[in-house]
Amino acid sequence: MIKFLGGFGTRHFSGSLKPLREEIVKSNLSILFELYVGRMLLLTILAFIITFSFIFVMFAFIGAPFLFGLVGALITAFATSFIVLTIYHSYPFHLLTSKKNSIEGNLPFAINHMAAISASGVPPFITFKLLTNIPEYGEVANEAKRIVRNVEAFGMDVVSAMRNVADRTPSAEFRQTIYGIISTIETGGDLKKFLENSAKEALFNYRLKREKYMQTLSTYADFYTAVLIAAPLFFVSVLSVMSLVGGSVFGLSIPNAMRIGVYAMIPLMNIMFILFIHYTQPTI
Numbered sequence: 001m002i003k004f005l006g007g008f009g010t011r012h013f014s015g016s017l018k019p020l021r022e023e024i025v026k027s028n029l030s031i032l033f034e035l036y037v038g039r040m041l042l043l044t045i046l047a048f049i050i051t052f053s054f055i056f057v058m059f060a061f062i063g064a065p066f067l068f069g070l071v072g073a074l075i076t077a078f079a080t081s082f083i084v085l086t087i088y089h090s091y092p093f094h095l096l097t098s099k100k101n102s103i104e105g106n107l108p109f110a111i112n113h114m115a116a117i118s119a120s121g122v123p124p125f126i127t128f129k130l131l132t133n134i135p136e137y138g139e140v141a142n143e144a145k146r147i148v149r150n151v152e153a154f155g156m157d158v159v160s161a162m163r164n165v166a167d168r169t170p171s172a173e174f175r176q177t178i179y180g181i182i183s184t185i186e187t188g189g190d191l192k193k194f195l196e197n198s199a200k201e202a203l204f205n206y207r208l209k210r211e212k213y214m215q216t217l218s219t220y221a222d223f224y225t226a227v228l229i230a231a232p233l234f235f236v237s238v239l240s241v242m243s244l245v246g247g248s249v250f251g252l253s254i255p256n257a258m259r260i261g262v263y264a265m266i267p268l269m270n271i272m273f274i275l276f277i278h279y280t281q282p283t284i
Helices: 002-012 018-026 033-061 066-118 124-131 139-152 158-168 172-187 191-245 254-280
Strands: none
Touching: 018 033, 018 066, 033 066, 066 124, 066 139, 066 172, 066 191, 124 139, 124 158, 139 158, 158 172, 172 191, 191 254
């Protein structure tokens, strides 16, 4: 079934699924593109059938009208299957984004380490092999492992192995660094000097991005103080005064409005602000 759906999807939706094929290759998922598409379509169909059956039976059990139950089950099933399809389709992109963030976050320190290693005169292959033993470099170490694997397992020369990894990496900065190393090797340049200059540039960009983020974070702090500290205090104070004279807010009694604001709205806004800070922080 998976094979049939995969063939059907790749034949009839090859144009729209082309970006997905590239994402699967670059994210190094250990699965064929056709099988991934087949699983995606199968899970989407199963999500529709299971959701429709469950919602329709639930409406029938509570005695809802047939047409109401049918429409409600169809809408819910379509929404659920769309969510499943979206999650499965975006999963390789999520892996690529996570991998890119890890590479660019650790690249300045990895290049600096490579420059120190190359100063001893070791060949580039040994430099990458030494990087594989440092898990703190995250995906940079994994990319180095792929270069070593291409040489030791697939019999490629070092330049071809580096070019193969550079073509598949999601990080433009890492790709530029690898191609710079390749160009230096092929032209007989000074690899040590190239890595030292690259390390200085990468560390400079690292400090520059951190400084910009600190300035942005200061703006966020002012926003937090005004919206999530001063405004709630004003809100509680006004409602406290209104509770003395009576009345309602949007049809709610003053005590209920205060409970919703204090126990629901304020915590929710703080959680949203924390998530915003987390997902907008720089990768390095």
